[in-house]
Amino acid sequence: MDLEPPAPAPAGRSGRTTRTSTSGVTIRDVAAASGVSIATVSRCFNGGDRVLPQTLERVHAAARELGYTPSRTARGLVTGRTANIGVVLPDVTNPFFAPVLAAVESAAESQDRGVFIGDSREDPTAELRIAQRMASQADGILLVSSRLPDDAVRALAARVPVVLANRVVDGIDSAVIDVEPGLTAAVAHLAGLGHERVVYLGGPAGSWSDARKSDALSAAARATGLHLDVWGPHRPTFAAGRAVADRLVAEEVGAVVCYDDLVAFGVLSRCTELGVPVPEALSIVGCDDALDTGMARPALTTVAGPSAQMGRDAAELLLARMTTPTRDAERRVVRSRLVVRSSTGPATEPGDLDRLALP
Amino acid sequence: MDLEPPAPAPAGRSGRTTRTSTSGVTIRDVAAASGVSIATVSRCFNGGDRVLPQTLERVHAAARELGYTPSRTARGLVTGRTANIGVVLPDVTNPFFAPVLAAVESAAESQDRGVFIGDSREDPTAELRIAQRMASQADGILLVSSRLPDDAVRALAARVPVVLANRVVDGIDSAVIDVEPGLTAAVAHLAGLGHERVVYLGGPAGSWSDARKSDALSAAARATGLHLDVWGPHRPTFAAGRAVADRLVAEEVGAVVCYDDLVAFGVLSRCTELGVPVPEALSIVGCDDALDTGMARPALTTVAGPSAQMGRDAAELLLARMTTPTRDAERRVVRSRLVVRSSTGPATEPGDLDRLALP
DNA sequence: CCACCGTGCGGAAACGTTTACATGCTAGCG
């Protein structure tokens, strides 16, 4: 690559200025240098089919010497495939997405594919715009926690292979975490600790996983005889958790399940500030087990979802759909589970609470 | 191969199968529909220069109706520009990089540019490979915490605009955090608490910021009369912190400064497990203030770097260099500062320590 | 010995744009 790094008018017998960002040496140069036609050079770089071993060797040698790399752009123009994939998610900053992004990146890298990333800021309009931009430059798109309406997803999928992560739409591949086992266990756990009322701090409007969590909690609460209040929507952030914490303590809520760990941490943080002891006065359950969530004190009881596994599943599905567009839609499900740590504890009577508050 | 997989004969008056992932309608269709030449259509989509307002209107109407979007690939082929930028960083999973990625993504999005992302896994070879792949599809590349040798960076920069974040190489634009103020304050802080020996848990080999931190600590320790030991290299992970914690307690180290918050949390986590009280037995200082690091108990004293700002700076520099390749290299510096929370405290005599250990 | 076929390769036509250059037209100026 560092053939002639700073040189002003580098290779090329014609002295034409090269403004492409690639090496500047084209398939024609290689053909000339190795005494074959460009068609043969092309074949040498695409499986080497129907090429004499010695020719292949000669061409590769010439290419190596000239520092030739096939232009992905030109290749893309004629083949219609770009060897890139796109990932669009609601917030790059949310640690929940990091493992899935990592998994996808890793899968792509192993096939020498580029990865586009887009941050929709939880805005469906932005999400669609980004996805459409990607559609022209990627062979497949992974929508993580998509906020798009079902129809929009299907419309997009008609133009370009689409796979969903953390979301389900009929007829579209998806990789999801089944929150039900974990949340059911969480409700049972809280009930077992004597809590009679639980508040669910809901996630962003239009979030599929929020709806799933809400449903799972309702069902579990009904089965257990627990009273469930659903608050929200809330943005899935630390700040949102802090903001809602005051109301939790004002209403003397004894147990709360949060849309995700960020919100849970926000609640925890604000409670600490307010001098509200956790879990004595308030039991907090998070979701996702993003970040190494065990590191906080008190360590957060949370519904852990194997998000890295979900990412790997999503990547597999995407790659599969890209190579075989005419498959039936497939759904991969990984199970969540409850991780009990120390942010949950026995229910307390209001009287006991007061005693705790002023030692 | 898969010339006409699902759709028999979709759109198009010619019935030609469209295998491109774009809308399938080309500039030619728009030209025909609006009764002008393709050159005029092209002009309408590039600033509308030298085009009669009514023509422009007509063309845009036709384009809208047909659902035409210019092929970025074809455009890229002839112009040599792709309107994409690339970001390569050592670990997508490390929360330190999230804000800078977000900043870059945001800047790119506002110019309707795509963002490639690559994860080098802290491996210089992989980093180079990824960067080279990007070079052919992006107009500029941001190397975050690059582990590449200076020469490799310069060689790359000769092929494609390159900007560095969290790293400095002569002749290359860079946006960095100046760790010196924060670390100097940290040393002073520890000295003020009576600590006489500090261990620095160094970061990954070949990390520029690790070298800077090490230097800054050495200078500050020398000036303060503190004894500084440098341990390492360590991978910048939670696990690495946990692993080294045992040695810290075995050697009865009283104060430790960590390469980043992940390592610091690892140390903290393991200490809690071992029953070593923080900060009574061990004062811990982190770096970066990544994650909302105040949420852990005890809250981590850390050297906060405004990484989002660094990201914005880097994005600005990259965009500027892409439009004006022949500028002098520029360096943007943001200052770190010490954030004192509760993971640091007064030095303890071994005797006192024992008393603490068994209550 | 002839017809045939597979094999290795070259020629040339795409792919969908941008852009230099040519062209016709209108208007302004002498």
Add this chain to the structure above:
DNA sequence: CGCTAGCATGTAAACGTTTCCGCACGGTGG
């Protein structure tokens, strides 16, 4: 009234590939 300047538009040549054909050649089967 004629000449020219400028403006809107068209023509065509790139950009760097892949890939469909066709061609020569040599070996094999009849």
